Amino acid sequence: MATSQPALLAGLTVIAAGYTVGAVLLPTWFPAATISLWIMLGGFFLRLRYLIVYYIVLALALAAAVKLRDAAPPNPGVILTLILAGVLVLGYARGRERVGVQGNLGDSMLVDLRERLLAQAAIPPLGPGWQVETVLQSAYGDSFSGDFLVASGSPDEAWLEIVLVDVSDKGQAAGTRSLLLSGAFGGLLGSLPREQCLVEANRYLLRQRWPEGFATAVHVAIDQATGTYQLRCAGHPPAAHYHGGDGRWRVVESAQGPLLGVVSRPQFPVHVGTLHRGDALLLYTDGLVERRGGDIVLGIDRLVGAAERVVGQGLAGSADRIVAGVRAAVDDDRALVLVTRA
Numbered sequence: 001m002a003t004s005q006p007a008l009l010a011g012l013t014v015i016a017a018g019y020t021v022g023a024v025l026l027p028t029w030f031p032a033a034t035i036s037l038w039i040m041l042g043g044f045f046l047r048l049r050y051l052i053v054y055y056i057v058l059a060l061a062l063a064a065a066v067k068l069r070d071a072a073p074p075n076p077g078v079i080l081t082l083i084l085a086g087v088l089v090l091g092y093a094r095g096r097e098r099v100g101v102q103g104n105l106g107d108s109m110l111v112d113l114r115e116r117l118l119a120q121a122a123i124p125p126l127g128p129g130w131q132v133e134t135v136l137q138s139a140y141g142d143s144f145s146g147d148f149l150v151a152s153g154s155p156d157e158a159w160l161e162i163v164l165v166d167v168s169d170k171g172q173a174a175g176t177r178s179l180l181l182s183g184a185f186g187g188l189l190g191s192l193p194r195e196q197c198l199v200e201a202n203r204y205l206l207r208q209r210w211p212e213g214f215a216t217a218v219h220v221a222i223d224q225a226t227g228t229y230q231l232r233c234a235g236h237p238p239a240a241h242y243h244g245g246d247g248r249w250r251v252v253e254s255a256q257g258p259l260l261g262v263v264s265r266p267q268f269p270v271h272v273g274t275l276h277r278g279d280a281l282l283l284y285t286d287g288l289v290e291r292r293g294g295d296i297v298l299g300i301d302r303l304v305g306a307a308e309r310v311v312g313q314g315l316a317g318s319a320d321r322i323v324a325g326v327r328a329a330v331d332d333d334r335a336l337v338l339v340t341r342a
Contacts, residue, residue: 005050012042012054016061023065032074035062036085043089048097055086117148117179120186124153126160127224129277129342133319137334139287144175147285147335148182152189161189163197163219164337166236166285168212174333181205181215194221198234198260198268205261214261218283220339227275227341232268235259237286237296240304242311244278249304280311281339287332288323302326311340 015038022030035058042054066073073079123132138145146167153160163185167177184204188197197219205213216236222229231239232255239252257268275281282303289299306325310318319338328334 005047008045009050009054012038012046013057015041016054016057020061020065020068024068027069030065032062032065032078033081035082039082039085039089043093046093048090048093051090051093055090117144117182120182121149121151123151123162124160125157127157130160130224131340131342132160132162133317133338133340135319135323135334135336137287137323137330139331139333141330142175144178145333145335146174146178147287147333148178149335149337150182150185150189152186154190158223158225160222160224161194161197161220162222162283162337162339163189163217164236164283164285164335165215165217166287166333166335167215177210177213177215180208194219194230195232195268195270198232198257199266202234202260202263202266206264208261210261214259216286217260220281220283222275222281222339227277227279229273229275229281231255231271231273233257234266234268235262237284237289237300240282240300240307241273241275242280242282242307244276244280244312247312249282249308251300251304275339275341277341278312279341280307282307282311282322283337283339285333285335287334288326288328288336290332291329307338311338 019030019034019038038058039055042051042058046054062074121134121136123134126132132151134149136145136147136149138147146169147165149162149164151160151162165178165181165185167174167181169177181201181204185197185201188200192200198217201217205215214235217234218236218239219232220229220239231252233239234257238256240249241252242249252271252273255269255271258266284303286296289303290296291299303322303326306322309325310321318340319336322338323334323336
């Protein structure tokens with residue numbers, strides 16, 4: 001029954017016939033408004049062409065019930081409600097037809113894809129003294145976000161690689177592109193020389209030819225033994241390095257390259273630094289520092305100021321405290337990564 005559309009249509013037709021019998025024998029239990037339930041049931045199981053046939057069956061069942069009961073036709077309000085319900089369910093069925101799924105399978109696929117996206121953001125095992133905190137918040141609390149994180153560790157756990165990406169658009173509109181691009185980055189990290197990671201991601205985006213196919217990214221590779229790190233940016237807000245020796249933050253401006261998906265032969269300069277004990281490295285997306293009509297430089301200063309009040313004090317949940325201190329607008333995706341070395 002689950003795979004045979006004619007059999008499903010036959011079963012639902014039996015239900016429609018049962019409604020007709022019930023409406024004649026027990027009219028108070030089977031008013032015309034209950035047809036809306038059968039409309040939704042058909043929309044959930046039937047493909048588009050079978051759903052249209054099913055609508056005709058329901059209309060005939062309602063007409064037969066009215067005639068056999070020798071009663072007045074349903075009032076215009078009920079008729080209008082049933083028509084609107086049919087149109088809404090028809091639109092839902094058309095969208096599902098485009099995807100090529102039936103029932104709640106499409107929802108299950110989205111849940112599975114979201115879980116895979118979260119799995120790629122899992123931080124691999126870290127060496128002694130190292131800690132990574134992440135915060136990912138989507139616009140308006142949607143399940144999907146245009147900001148995502150991919151992390152990878154070398155087989156010997158000597159190196160840690162993290163890439164934080166912000167695709168164009170936000171929330172659910174950017175969810176599909178986030179899923180595709182995160183899969184690409186998941187395959188690139190650890191399998192290519194570090195200097196080629198953003199270059200190959202740029203080639204991938206150019207091949208997709210999305211209408212708004214650009215993205216920003218920051219890629220950092222850290223040697224956990226020495227604390228040396230390599231930082232590269234692609235149109236992304238600059239990272240910030242906290243120096244535990246003097247308790248000051250310094251914004252890393254020397255690693256800026258072009259947006260991903262815009263230039264065919266981009267160059268991504270590298271910034272080489274060292275995270276000593278007590279140091280921290282802050283990566284973030286523009287949702288934390290941009291405000292409509294505001295200056296992004298002031299937004300970065302505000303973010304660094306929030307980090308100054310937290311980092312260095314050894315507080316648990318420092319990343320969450322920084323994000324809360326910024327008080328960014330909820331109409332944009334926000335992401336933050338805080339790498340610390342004790």
